[in-house]
Amino acid sequence: MANGTITDAIPNRPEVPATPGPSVFYGARLWRLGLATARTLPPGLMRAAVGAMARTYLLARPRRREIVVRNLLPLCNGDRAATASAADRLFVNFGRKLADLMRFEAGLSLTRRFVALNDWERFREVEARRQGVLMLTPHLGNWEIGAPLLVERGVKLLIVTQAEPGEDLTELRRQSRDRWGVETLVIGRDAFAVVEIIKRLQDGACVAMLIDRPPPTSSVPVTLAGRPFAASVAPAELARASGCALVGVYIVEQGRGYSAHVLPEFRYDRAALGNRENRRQLAQAIITAFEPVIREHADQWYHFVPIWPEETNSEIPRHP
Numbered sequence: 001m002a003n004g005t006i007t008d009a010i011p012n013r014p015e016v017p018a019t020p021g022p023s024v025f026y027g028a029r030l031w032r033l034g035l036a037t038a039r040t041l042p043p044g045l046m047r048a049a050v051g052a053m054a055r056t057y058l059l060a061r062p063r064r065r066e067i068v069v070r071n072l073l074p075l076c077n078g079d080r081a082a083t084a085s086a087a088d089r090l091f092v093n094f095g096r097k098l099a100d101l102m103r104f105e106a107g108l109s110l111t112r113r114f115v116a117l118n119d120w121e122r123f124r125e126v127e128a129r130r131q132g133v134l135m136l137t138p139h140l141g142n143w144e145i146g147a148p149l150l151v152e153r154g155v156k157l158l159i160v161t162q163a164e165p166g167e168d169l170t171e172l173r174r175q176s177r178d179r180w181g182v183e184t185l186v187i188g189r190d191a192f193a194v195v196e197i198i199k200r201l202q203d204g205a206c207v208a209m210l211i212d213r214p215p216p217t218s219s220v221p222v223t224l225a226g227r228p229f230a231a232s233v234a235p236a237e238l239a240r241a242s243g244c245a246l247v248g249v250y251i252v253e254q255g256r257g258y259s260a261h262v263l264p265e266f267r268y269d270r271a272a273l274g275n276r277e278n279r280r281q282l283a284q285a286i287i288t289a290f291e292p293v294i295r296e297h298a299d300q301w302y303h304f305v306p307i308w309p310e311e312t313n314s315e316i317p318r319h320p
Contacts, residue, residue: 028168031102035176038102047099054095058088064304065091071307074225075298089299093253097142097302104145105176115257117149122262123247127155132201132244136235136266138212138290139302141252146260147182150206158183158200160209194238201242208249211235211286213303222284224291228309231287236268236279243270248289252297263289 038046058065068087069080076083104110126133137143150157159177163186164170174184187193201207214232222231235246248263266286272278294301 028166028172031169031172034098034102035106038099038106038108043099043103046103047096050095050099050102051092052095054091054098058091067306068304071303072298072301074227074308075295075301086299090302093300094302096253097300100142101144104148104180105173107176107179109148110145110258111148111152113145113257114149114260115255116259118259119262122264123249126245126247126265127206129245130204132204132242133206134201134235134238134244134246135206135208136211136246136248136286137208137250138294139210140250140290140294140297141300142258143210143251144177145258146249146251147177147208148180149260151181155206156181156183158185158197158205158207160185160187160197160207162187162215197238198241201238201244207238207244209234211283211290213307220280220283222280222287224287225295229287229307230309231283233279233283235266235286236273236282239268239282240270240273240279246286248286250290250293252293252300261293 034050037049041049065087068090069083072086072090073080073083076086100110100113123133144159147157147159159182161184164173170186174186177184185193185196187197197207209232211232211234212229214230214234218232218234218237219230220233222229224231238244239246246266246268248266249261250263251258251260253259266282266289268282269278273282
């Protein structure tokens with residue numbers, strides 16, 4: 001998912017480095033090739049092949065590896081050796097994640113890859129209130145492939161995303177979700193997109209969005225791993241406008257498959273959210289709830305651009 005960056009023009013918000021341009025590998029042409037390959041190769045071979053490609057990319061892009069190392073360093077308590085190891089695993093994990101994601105977007109079932117669905121009753125409890133459910137997740141694990149779990153249980157899902165690098169890729173991925181009965185709402189180009197989200201939530205819909213790489217217009221300063229971090233205030237804004245339930249979810253690979261988890265509901269006082277600081281505090285509470293999970297699965301927390309404000313003007317070595 002393409003994301004914006006925080007700039008000096010946004011007052012009282014943490015500054016993060018300008019996002020490098022999208023990788024040349026991230027485009028509609030290669031994505032179509034990946035989908036075609038996923039339909040042809042056995043799952044294990046597909047994962048092995050893409051994992052090997054990720055290892056090659058890791059060796060060929062030492063500067064990108066250094067960015068990932070710096071992103072993970074606070075989560076590994078400053079241990080450089082442990083962080084470097086986690087970063088190397090992250091690239092390989094990301095390759096395997098892409099292999100499974102392409103199988104999903106090619107229309108192939110991943111049901112057998114799920115080994116656990118934890119605390120599902122938490123979701124059912126809030127869904128039963130018919131007040132709308134906003135599902136929140138970071139860029140952790142393989143967040144998109146959980147959509148069929150909801151659809152198979154009769155839950156209609158709307159995924160909120162930003163435009164991909166190129167209209168063709170945006171449309172290709174929208175069509176892939178649509179194949180599973182999952183709607184996509186691309187924000188950033190439609191001035192009425194937020195109004196549509198609020199309306200859906202008020203009608204009792206289930207909406208999913210990412211929280212840890214927001215565009216400038218929806219970011220607030222919080223703390224993660226003891227350091228300043230830019231988190232999305234959109235959940236608090238949408239809760240204020242719609243009165244929806246806020247539920248954290250995540251899907252990570254563990255052992256021989258994926259496990260899906262539902263966090264306890266994020267409770268809030270709707271009237272109090274009229275105050276911006278209270279909205280910021282809710283954003284902090286959400287990030288704080290996810291911090292132990294992100295630490296535990298740091299090698300599946302996928303950020304390939306600098307995310308900490310202090311890295312803004314820091315020189316990233318161009319050689320290992």
